[in-house]
Amino acid sequence: MLSFIKLDNIPVLPKRENNLNKFSTYLVSSNSTRGLTLQWKYLPVLQRNIKLYESRHEELSQFFTQKDKIVEIVNFWRKVVLNESQLLADWEPRNKTQLACEHLASYFEEKCYWAAKNLCNGAIDSWEEYFVIARLLIYNPLKLREILAKYQNSYNANLETYVSQVLINNIKFSAEINRFSRWRLLYKKSDLELQEALKVLGIVEPEITQIIFARKYFKQVYLMNKVKNPARSTGKKWVAPDEEDFEKSVQYYNVEKTLPRTPHEVSANSTNVTAKQIKDWMEICIKALENYPKSILPKFSLEALQSEGFEARAELQTEMADVEWEGIFTTEEIRDSRDELVKKVNSVLSEKLQVMKSDHQKILLLYYGLGLNQQQLAAKLKINQSTISRYLAKSTIQLLETLAGVSQSQAWVKQYVDKWLCREYKAPVHSDLIQAALVSAVKKLASEEREILQLYYGQTKEEHKIANINIEETTRRLNKAKNHLQEKLIGEINIWIKEYLEKWLSQHYKYLVKSAIKNASKSGDEEMTLEEKVSFLERYVQN
Structure with a gap:
């Protein structure tokens, strides 16, 4: 894994040296003493899929060995995405279309970076926000398929330029009417997505269930006090909550946690939570969800995608969690x-x-x-x-x-x-x-x-x-x-x-x-x- 430091307010985009990397890696960020850096991280399932096609698909194999055949590789995966009814060869994976979407999303990571950088005017906070907006679009399989379907070769621009423009327009639209807010992100995502995002961030039970339970009541308070507030104009940015919102949320939490229908992980701890704890939990949620595009491919389940209205084929999971019985059996x-x-x-x-x-x-x-x-x-x-x-x-x-x-x-x-x-x-x-x-x-x-x-x-x-x-x-x-x-x-x-x-x-x-x-x-x-x-x-x- 290679990393590069930033030369200005925006971190430098590392290079991907070969075609394999360009279709099997995704960007992750990290903070160091030198500031924010970006790294390309390999996605094993995509690497395995490319190796499979290199060994069984002669034409695609030749494309991967030639640096100037990047357009041909993009078009190959694009055709797979747009032709879901095609017959599978006996060696091809059953989630062929999903993997094709993931290969293209990996490739378009760079377009997300540059679209965000071209619009942020050097402001790191704006760049991070715009980059998340772009990635949310690219990593949505339905939206990506829609983008690919609308593109036509008769356009004056090639596919890469077309995708870049779509990303820029999407960022402008979201930023112009101030729809994209970290609090809107917290409000809109499903419990399944949040649960998996928290797991990726390293949060474990029982805190995951407690956080999701807290968000339930925070959303109710935030909706009435901020989103539906008559003083807020339609289309304006979802403003940050204030201390009163967290105080009201904690009241609901502490009352409801004693009811029989409450999740066990919540009711098992009789200690009352505080407004500060609710606030800290909501910040953790936002941090986890902002990393959602970075983790959606390797970590997020079909159920989480479907809860957002997505349709995708998930790779079959054959591993099952084995229940330990007194620690004596393999x-x-x-x-x-x-x-x-x-x-x-x-x-x-x-x-x-x-x-x-x-x-x-x-x-x-x-x-x-x-x-x-x-x-x-x-x-x-x-x-x-x-x-x-x-x-x-x-x-x-x-x-x-x-x-x-x-x-x-x-x-x-x-x-x-x-x-x-x-x-x-x-x-x-x-x-x-x-x-x-x-x-x-x-x-x-x-x-x-x-x-x-x-x-x-x-x-x-x-x-x-x-x-x-x-x-x-x-x-x-x-x-x-x-x-x-x-x-x-x-x-x-x-x-x-x-x-x-x-x-x-x-x-x-x-x-x-x-x-x-x-x-x-x-x-x-x-x-x-x-x-x-x-x-x-x-x-x-x-x-």
């Missing part, structure tokens, strides 16, 4: 352990079914295998419906008891809850089914139980330092809250076990019915009526 071991558990469940359930009474087996087979309801079963088997219901309930209870013996939730739930409270209470992993259940359970606890958890695990206060509560009472409340969490988690696990059993029985018996009927008739089960199927399956169970 990813492969976790997978093996899970597979062994599935095999064990299949085995014990199958064995339990085999030793059930034939009447119970018959009802289960017809109920889950053919999908007959209790009323239909009663009519077909000439048995009272209450008997059918009793048989099903008894069979289900036996199977649930068998599954409960496998899961042994009573044995591990207490230890899991204790570890979760200590490790993940302030920033739970919502994608983890058990942790999500615990977050939901916390919200259903009594207010004094939630409060003690917030003080002890949210603020990590020691027992003897919790105000107005002695150690014995603190211990009692903590144990009570933990016991309730354990009970609720076990209840949720029992619901999961029941749902799992229903799905397992349905899949098991449907497969059994299909196989049995297929073996009985060469032409398939279409030749059997429902009555014939019932009669056949009754005999099948007896045998």
